[in-house]
Amino acid sequence: MAKKKHYWLMKSEPDAYSIDDLERDGREPWNGIRNYQARNFLRDDMKEGDLAFFYHSNAKPPGIVGVMKIDSGPEPDRLAFDENSAYFDPKSDPEDPRWIQRQVRFVAKLPEMVTLEEMKRDENLEGMLVTRRGQRLSIQPVDANHFRYLCKRGGLKTIPS
DNA sequence: GCCAACGTTGGC
């Protein structure tokens, strides 16, 4: 039997990079993550082929807007080595990179976004991390049943696999 | 713009 898929939620501010940008680009490095818990998910727990929600944070309204696929293994985040980057980190050694990225590939845009407010109100999503007050982790695991439910809720006819 | 909820840094 094939290894069980994991599901994720990944946040981006649409002013910086939106679902429309990913639809246009097709495949992009997901980089600039500078939080250890999120880094560990990127490095250790994500598998190539996993599916993830694209979440618009700091948006009006915030919420889930699309689905993407993890399309690479863990790679060093080279922005950490670039002095001119906002994500430069002098403590990241190119011989032993501290920060990790993944390639992600566009899968689908949700016909209807599912807002954070809707998710908080929805009893089917009880316990989902993103609805927890004060949490701010930019990469989060999502339960498989929550993933399927949210795909339908967002108007997808078929659940991506 | 405010501020709650963190995470990080650095003095001790």
Added chain:
DNA sequence: GCCAACGTTGGC
């Protein structure tokens, strides 16, 4: 190792 000060995230 403690913890105060500071910085960031991100909803509101």
